[in-house]
Amino acid sequence: MFLAQLGFAGHAHAQAAITMRARVGYDGAYRLAEWFPVVVDIANDGPDVRATLEWRLPGRLDEQVFQRLVDLPRGSRKRVSLNVYTPGFVRNGQLRLLDGSTELLTQDVKLDAIDESVFLIGVASSDPALLNSLSSVQIGNFTSAHISHLAPADIPDSVASMRGLDAIFLHNIDTAALLPSQREALALWTSLGGQLVVSGGPGGQATAAGLGDLLPVRTVGDLAQGSLAPLAALAENAGATLPASTTLSRAEPQPGAEQLPPGSGLLFRQPYGAGFATFTSFDIAALRAWEGEGALWSNVLRQLAPATPGTGAHLSQFSLLDRGVLKLPSLSLPSPWALLLFILAYVLVLGPLNYIVLRRMGRLELAWITVPVVVLVFTAGLYVVGTLLRGGNAQYNQLAIVESSEGQARGHATSFIGFFSPRRENYTLAFPATTQVSSGPNQQFLNAQFEPVVVDEAGAPSVQLLADISSVTTFVAESLVDLPVQVQSSLTAGANGLSGELRNTGQVALDDAVIVRGDTFARLGTLAPGAAAQIANGSLEPNFPNGLGLSQSGVFDRQSMINLLFDRDMLQFGNPNTPASGPDTNSVYLLGWVSQPVLPANVDGQASEQNSLTLYVVRLNS
Structure with a gap:
């Protein structure tokens, strides 16, 4: 009893000494059926703890749970990122910090679900109110727009978690300070159909510093004074009032870059794979008081429809392996003729043949022994044949779609994985670091049971599953390759x-x-x-x-x-x-x-x- 009290006191002390602050999704928003980031800052002023950070959706037993292992020595301050996924509409999520099975901290977070009819814009800027006016504009056939403000550290470091955003604006931040994985994700996200807008002006050099060939301009040089008047024509609002003079970044366009309006030197846009990269020589905050701001960006941004079949299949919430693509011999049924011959042989041996043999022997009374023996022999034979047909080993099947653009060194892979087990057994499946893994669509209707996706401190996920006899358990893994x-x-x-x-x-x-x-x-x-x-x-x-x-x-x-x-x-x-x-x-x-x-x-x-x-x-x- 005394030891139990000591243990309880130790956990209580650890709880009091640990603090946790979370930022979820894109400023609290997430795209339906897409990955989104969870960034958590954890501080530990108490004893050493080897903890587990867990994300779950309260009351949703059919949803995947995600966990990340985190080592918290005394005095540590750590930022932990966890990419999570939900196919459905939810209002609340829950973060828990666990020490074994003991709950150290719990934080409930509100979520704002954004469906595919809304154009979702991420704004990474030192200005917390930048571009809020765009929430009232209509872009293409989208019904509305939603603005999410992101800190530079909250820019996703994977294409899958960035994919929920239709456009990203970068303003007055130092992109050279972004993680290499964030810059790589920005480039590949753009090449697969994203729209990136980078602001110039007084902070233009720092904002462009880490983006290199992704920009439609070669260099961002010194500052000069210029007029924004040509933008009125682009916004189809020639009578609108614009600043007579503003600070512009001198920029040399890439070959083939488009200037908007033509010859103005104010906006430079260039296709980058299936997406677009845009650089403005002016500070986009200079348009804040202009009534044509929304109309301008609704004309610059587009509704794109690139071919992303792997992503489309995942968004549509079905697994290719559940739709007749996987043809495992172990899952094939015996032919009707083979079943008919087996039943016929069983009936003949059990009935006429058994009777004829016993009658010739003059021992018909032995039928009470021979009939059960025949039944047992045929049952054992059927079991052996079934075992041979489905095999004795588990089978790992991977069907992948890799999406990229000409000239890119890396691509985004969506792997549909089907794991076949000939017997009821527990397995642990491990994946390379930075892979994002979720259970297959409609997995809750299968007999296989999923434990949480556990990500170790190196970023490598693993999944434990209890597979049923002759079952194929499906799940989806996404990664940069x-x-x-x-x-x-x-x-x-x-x-x-x-x-x-x-x-x-x-x-x-x-x-x-x-x-x-x-x-x-x-x-x-x-x-x-x-x-x-x-x-x-x-x-x-x-x-x-x-x-x-x-x-x-x-x-x-x-x-x-x-x-x-x-x-x-x-x-x-x-x-x-x-x-x-x-x-x-x-x-x-x-x-x-x-x-x-x-x-x-x-x-x-x-x-x-x-x-x-x-x-x-x-x-x-x-």
Whole structure:
């Protein structure tokens, strides 16, 4: 009893000595069915504690729980980041700091769910009220806009957690002080369809310092005085009052950068992959009192629809492996003829054959022994055959989609993983650091049971699961990956379609490679490293994706996968607000297959073999 009291007193002292402050999502907002960041500052002025930071949704037993291990020695001050995910609409989340099973601290946080009909803008600025007027503007077909203010430290360091934002404004912050992972995420997020706006003016050099080639300008130089009057025409409000003179950053545009309005030197915009990067030579805060501010940005920002099939499938809340793409022999049912022959043999042996043998022996009274024996023999035989059919080993299956743009060294991978277990057993699956893992859609309706996703101090997640007999447990893993696929294209669009050349400059061969533009495509076949393919005018075929006619590859049905990924109706079934994910008609994409995994398989601490197939979707510079 005395020891128990000492333990309770120790925990009470630890609770009093630890403080926790959390910032969740994008200034409290999160995008439905998307990852969002949770940033927690923890201070410990008490005894050493090896704690677990846990994120959960109170009262939602069907939602994934996320945990992060954190070591808190006496006097420590730590900032801990945790990327979390929920597919549904929630109002509240809960953070708990645990020492084993003992709760040290609890903090409830309010959440503001943002659906796909709202244009979500993140603003990282020293000005806490910057661009608040944009909440009343309409951009494209979005019903409204939402402004979320972010501290520089709260800018997500992963594409998956940044993907919920449609546009990001950077103003009067030092981007050179951002983490390398934050800058890399900004670049890849933009290339996959994000819109980045960087402010110039007095703080322009610091704001542009860490962004390099991402900007549409080469250099941001000294300051000069200039007029903002040309912006009135861009805002379609020529009579609006603008400052007669303001401080501008001298900027040298990149080749091909667009000036808005033309020749004004005020806004520079350039495509970056599927997205846009914009630099303003003026301080965007100078437009605060201008009545045309909202109209200007509603004309500069766009509603983009890049081809992001992996992201679209995840947003639509279905797993490719649950829709007939995975063809495991272990899950195949015996043929009806085999079942019929088995039943016929069972009936014949149990009835006529048993009777004939016993009658010839003159021992019909032994039937009470032979009948149970026959039943046991057939039952044992059926069990043995079933065991042989499903195999004795667990199977790890990974189907991945990697999205990138021509010239990028890294891409964003969405891996749909199916883990088959022939028996009821516990497993631990581990993933590389910075991978974001969640249970598969509708996982609560399966027999497999998920424990929390636990992220260690190095950022590597692991999942424990209790798999049922002959079950496939699915989950989704997202990560940044190095691209073994590199291409160089010189394609031009004409009245008769596309023409030009595409060369594989990467390290691996692409199987069943195709060029896709809208609902048309050109077959390239197998494209070996160093090989080039010519696309001639008139070579595009109609009816993408159904007209591809792809064959099965191992345990994966390629054609079924392509149909699911680019079927707009299917992708919008799970979430009616999800934008169509098929290739936009103004862009050209390369699709190719590689029978290599993007993530290693680690089961119970050991490297494991896996069935794998990866589809690369590369937006071409055409």
